[in-house]
Structures are given as C-alpha cells and as structure tokens.
Amino acid sequence: MNADKPQKTKKTVKSPSKKTVTKTTNKQKKDKKNILTHRIEKITANFGVGEAGERLKKAESVLESLTGHKPIETLSKTTSKDWSLRKRMPIGCKVTLRGKDADDFLKEALSTRDNKIADYSFDDQGNISFGIPDHTLFKSQKYDPNIGIFGMDVCITMQKIGYRIKRRRIARRNVPHRHRVTKDESISFFSDKFNVEVIK
Secondary structure, X not given: OOOOOOOOOOOOXXXXXXXXXXXXXXXXXXXXXXXXXXXXXXXXXXXXOOOOOHHHHHHHHHHHHHHOOOOEEEEOOOOEOOOOEOOOOEEEEEEEEOHHHHHHHHHHHHHOOOOEEEHXXXXXXXXXXXXXXXXXXXXXXXXXXXXXXXXXXXXXXXXOOOHHHHOOOOOOOOOOHHHOOOHHHHHHHHHHHOOOEEEO
C-alpha cells in the first residue's frame, strides 16, 4: 500500500521593492548651503549711562520696553577719578537677544537708520556695530520729559554652523580661518535678508 506523500509547497520570495531616490539639483544644494552658511548668533543692545542711581533705572525700563527682556547691569572695569568711576560700579545696562526676538528687534533698529549702515560698521569677522542716538526714533517709543533721551549701541555677532567647537567642553578648538564669516559675506547676508544699503 503506497502512502500519499505530502506535496511540497513552493515558497514565493518577494523581491525587495526598489527605493525611489530623489536627486537634488545643484541649485538646491547651493540654496541649502547659503541658508546654513551664515546666521546671527546674537544681538546685544546696550545703554551706556555712566552713572548709577535713578537715571540707570530709567534706562533699564526703556530697554525692557524696547526688547521685551529684562536687562542686566554693566559694571565698570576700572577706577577713574576724572570720570568719578570706581571699579565694578554700575554704569549701564544691556540685553542679549537670539532667534526671532533678535530678528524682530533688528528690523526696528534698522528702520531708525532708514536701513542704511556705513561700511566701517563691519569688522573683519563679519560682526556689525552701530549706534542709535535717540531711543524715541523707535516707532513704539515717545518722548517723556520724566525719562529723557537715551542713546544706544547695537552689536550683531555673526557665525557659521559649526562654531560650537570653540565653546564645547570636550576637544575645544579654534575656528579655522576658512570657516569664519568674512566682511563681504556679512554685507551680502544683510543686503539680501534685511534689505540693508551699505554706504561706503
């Protein structure tokens, strides 16, 4: 008697599906590179009052209303009898802005100068410093005789992606010259993004 042999079933092996590869064009790579190359690390807005007391408190209130951030006091580094200064005496206040707050404040600050910056305001590392003689030039500010008028300095620090190697705790290194922001790169960045006219 012949027993029925179990029939072998063939296993069907699915072929791996082909992955769709999207190629990026040279223009897309260039645009992505430009976006990641330059950026504003921080903006420092500073009021130099020169004395402590009630006038400094008024300057702090004005700076807080302009930036939306609570300022910190800046201290004198030296002692000067001619200027009636002693070391570590409060003589001003400042606020450091980053991200969207920095961009919004910078647009208002540039509008007080009609979006014009002198060529000498840029240094060799692409950083910018300019002054605003009267805080009432901002649209949100009005003259108050009880407060007076304060001038301010605006300092913009530029950087590229990868600058954290100079601040990290492990294997800290200096940023190579080829990776630093140049003056021409910074001028091009502010002309394109903030419509700034550089006066030479």
